[in-house]
Amino acid sequence: MNVGQYPVNSQDWSDADWCGLLNDLIANGIVSYKEVTSLVLGHLNPSQVGTSIASKPTFQKHFPSRQCWKAVRQWHFEQIGRCVDCGTRLELQADHIIPKQELGDDADKLENMTLRCRRCNVVRRPSHKKGGLTDLTAETALMWLLFTKQPTTYQEFAILCRLYGMTMANIRFEEAWAMAKWLEREGKYSIDSQSQY
Ligand SMILES: [Zn+2]
Structure with a gap:
């Protein structure tokens, strides 16, 4: 595999760099196109983003019994389907706009929820300083x-x-x-x- 030909920082990688790495991984039998593509398809599916919200009592309490999912579904459909920070469609999660550390259980309201990818969700945490x-x-x-x-x-x-x-x-x-x-x-x-x- 090719070493040392790539930019030092991942932020500086071009599509050609990523393509080169992917092709290397495939050419060397590390992964197959089918595996890569099926992983991507799986991560395009925002698995349990809505249902996990609807199952939380802190959200349910704002709605009459059995009405929570209907509201969550509408919220879900109204999202743009991309991470609000980086724009990716992959690995989306429901995330608080104003964090739970600030608002406590009051943060658990649909109007305070947005879609953010797993990476952006993680790097926002104070424990994970970017840079x-x-x-x-x-x-x-x-x-x-x-x-x-x-x-x-x-x-x-x-x-x-x-x-x-x-x-x-x-x-x-x-x-x-x-x-x-x-x-x-x-x-x-x-x-x-x-x-x-
Ligand atoms: Zn993101």
Whole structure:
């Protein structure tokens, strides 16, 4: 696979860069077109966005019995079907406009709800300060670093993860490193003998 040809920050990647990575993953038998496409289709489906709202007592209490879903359905249909922050159609979730930390249970009103993607939802949290070298979700960034930088030791991988702004515990890096171990056994990744794992 091609290493080092891509821009350092994921924000600077062009369509051609993403296309190159995807084609690399497919050419190397990591994933197939069918798998990628079916994942995309699955993530286009805003699964349980409405039904999860309608099942919460904090929303239900604003409506006569059995009327909550009708209102939620209407709210859902009226949304634009894209993340209000980044515009993606993928992995949409219902999110509060004014956060629950500020309003408590009063935040749970349809007029205070919007659609936001999982990534934008996560990076909004105070615990997840934006400003790292990647705008990807942590789980995506872990694989993105592995496949595009191809660190040959676990130590190098962990340093990269920190460098790119990931704040989770090391065990998450160790868990993600399993991909390197699995691929090495298939002859698709090289791990240096100096590697801690
Ligand atoms: Zn978004």
